[in-house]
Amino acid sequence: MLASMLCVMTGRGPDSAGFAVYGSGAQDKVKLSLRAAKGYDFNALAAGLSIPADGMPALTQRATHAIVEVPAAREAAVRAFLAAQHPEVTVVGTGARMEIFKEVGLPATVADTFGLARMSGTHGIGHTRMATESAVTTAGAHPFSTGADQCLVHNGSLSNHNALRRALTREGISFETENDSEVAAGYLTWRLKQGASLGEALEAGLKDLDGFYTFVVGTENGFGVLRDPVACKPAVMAETDRYVAFGSEYRALVDLPGIETARVFEPEPATVYFWERAQ
Amino acid sequence: MSPAALNATALNAIAPEVTFDLATSSVRELNAALHQASDGSNARLWRVLNPEGRHAIAAGVDAPISIEIEGNVGYYCAGMNQAASVIIRGNAGQGVAENMMSGFVHVCGDASQSAGATAHGGLLVIDGNASARCGISMKGVDIVVKGSVGHMSAFMGQSGALIVFGEAGEALGDSLYEAKLFVRGGVKSLGADCIEKELRDEHKALIAAKLEAAGIAPGSVDLSEFKRYGSARKLYNFHVDNADAY
Numbered sequence A: 001m002l003a004s005m006l007c008v009m010t011g012r013g014p015d016s017a018g019f020a021v022y023g024s025g026a027q028d029k030v031k032l033s034l035r036a037a038k039g040y041d042f043n044a045l046a047a048g049l050s051i052p053a054d055g056m057p058a059l060t061q062r063a064t065h066a067i068v069e070v071p072a073a074r075e076a077a078v079r080a081f082l083a084a085q086h087p088e089v090t091v092v093g094t095g096a097r098m099e100i101f102k103e104v105g106l107p108a109t110v111a112d113t114f115g116l117a118r119m120s121g122t123h124g125i126g127h128t129r130m131a132t133e134s135a136v137t138t139a140g141a142h143p144f145s146t147g148a149d150q151c152l153v154h155n156g157s158l159s160n161h162n163a164l165r166r167a168l169t170r171e172g173i174s175f176e177t178e179n180d181s182e183v184a185a186g187y188l189t190w191r192l193k194q195g196a197s198l199g200e201a202l203e204a205g206l207k208d209l210d211g212f213y214t215f216v217v218g219t220e221n222g223f224g225v226l227r228d229p230v231a232c233k234p235a236v237m238a239e240t241d242r243y244v245a246f247g248s249e250y251r252a253l254v255d256l257p258g259i260e261t262a263r264v265f266e267p268e269p270a271t272v273y274f275w276e277r278a279q
Numbered sequence B: 001m002s003p004a005a006l007n008a009t010a011l012n013a014i015a016p017e018v019t020f021d022l023a024t025s026s027v028r029e030l031n032a033a034l035h036q037a038s039d040g041s042n043a044r045l046w047r048v049l050n051p052e053g054r055h056a057i058a059a060g061v062d063a064p065i066s067i068e069i070e071g072n073v074g075y076y077c078a079g080m081n082q083a084a085s086v087i088i089r090g091n092a093g094q095g096v097a098e099n100m101m102s103g104f105v106h107v108c109g110d111a112s113q114s115a116g117a118t119a120h121g122g123l124l125v126i127d128g129n130a131s132a133r134c135g136i137s138m139k140g141v142d143i144v145v146k147g148s149v150g151h152m153s154a155f156m157g158q159s160g161a162l163i164v165f166g167e168a169g170e171a172l173g174d175s176l177y178e179a180k181l182f183v184r185g186g187v188k189s190l191g192a193d194c195i196e197k198e199l200r201d202e203h204k205a206l207i208a209a210k211l212e213a214a215g216i217a218p219g220s221v222d223l224s225e226f227k228r229y230g231s232a233r234k235l236y237n238f239h240v241d242n243a244d245a246y
Helices: A002-012 A042-049 A072-085 A107-114 A161-170 A180-193 A198-208 B003-013 B027-036 B201-213 B240-245
Strands: A015-022 A029-035 A058-062 A065-071 A090-095 A098-105 A123-129 A144-147 A150-158 A211-219 A222-227 A236-239 A244-247 A263-265 A273-276 B017-021 B045-049 B066-070 B085-088 B104-107 B123-126 B139-145 B159-164 B180-183 B194-197 B227-231
Touching (some): A002 A015, A002 A107, A002 A123, A015 A107, A029 A098, A042 A072, A065 A072, A065 A098, A098 A107, A123 A211, A144 A180, A150 A180, A180 A211, A198 A211, A198 A222, B159 B201
Parallel strands (some): B017 B045, B085 B104, B104 B123, B159 B180
Antiparallel strands (some): A058 A065, A150 A211, A236 A244, A236 A263, B180 B227
16 A cells, blocks of 8 residues: 555655555564665675574664664674674664665655555655755665654755754764765764653754755654644545545545545644554 | 637537546646636537546636536636636645636645635635635635644735634744634644734624525524634734844
8 A cells, every 4th residue: 555655756856765565573672774785785784793692683674775684682783793894784774663764766656666556564655856955866865764663754845954963973973975864863863862752853843954854764663644734735535434544635535445534634733643553 | 710719619508517537638728718608608508528637727718607517626727717607526735726816716625735825805615624824915805714724824815714623733824914814623824913802793604695696595504613813913014023023
């Protein structure tokens, strides 16, 4: 369904697209979403990550991305190892269940490259980009990870992202691109590290993030939506007793089952919404 | 002549009713056919199926024909409309009937932001709610919203009437010129230079006339429940004491 939602948006032109899928997870394991250049030998990388106690970590490669599952206790060590020994590999996200994939190109092609239509999970977030603030690169594509099992997609542009990036860098948050949305993700990461809940972090963002935006954040149990107080950027929701869906416009939702009878509405500006799946 | 244009000519020449299915034809073909319609066209009723949120459906029509759209539409539906009567049996995306010059547009569901923006004339009726900036810079259009409107509605409204059965969001009528605003429910806040004014009989008569044009039965709405808002006319000319309000 997410694939068809993205494909409808293909009509808006080529740039880049990405998505986060919340699939199954294993107890005490963490999934690292890794990205590398085309043709990269992820098997060799996984072999390098194996330790006698666990053997080779589970590896699922999808084009330029791979999901590596390691014991949660080893996450920090694996990240440090990758950073030191494999600068050619980028960690795009981590979590018990979240997997992130993103690439430049037409949304339909990107979805196809990664086999999105065949993935399954409780929820997912997709994004098609039309770059305004920074270059069209894979690193600039959304979603951006904000923490374990958390990601952010953004429609809009932030005007204070340079100042905020400098302030956050001083606070120890690192940035990979000149992208304004990555700053929003970094901002949420920083707030969460300080002990805020995601809802509180988003509320604080209303004050600290200047510009216009509609944010969608993914969490292990669901997702949240926040529009700036002026609500320049569109957002539309559809709710049925079987699902809740978000789109920038109704066009993205038309292929969803039962959309004709769904409750379709626009989220209010400056209001944090959360939807969580039943446990 | 392109195949689409040929098709358009043929459609206008023959049947009094035309059905256009957007699952099999493009919006471009539909609009090309509609743009060929004129006073003298045989085709008087155009039914549009499977709109599925597509943008710019029936934009730029300039003929007294009826267009019935069965479902939800995307952005700018019936934009720049002149003379046509357009019924949307669903929700409308941003900018429905934006820059309408004349005619009638009826949204049976909700409308997204900037409904009726900059419209010069005609009547826009929304059965549900309209979101932010409804009637922004309205220049003569009449807008009847049976639900509520979002923030910044009628911003810089120059003329015409905005009649809201429900409530209005923040900053109603900010920097208002001479558009007449009538809201039955609560108003979250008034924008700069917008004030409440007395609702006199002449205003009730005006509301009654607009509601009748919108097909709302006389007597079904208690006109005395409306409050009238208009411009205080203090921002028309620059005055340094108002600098904070600009």
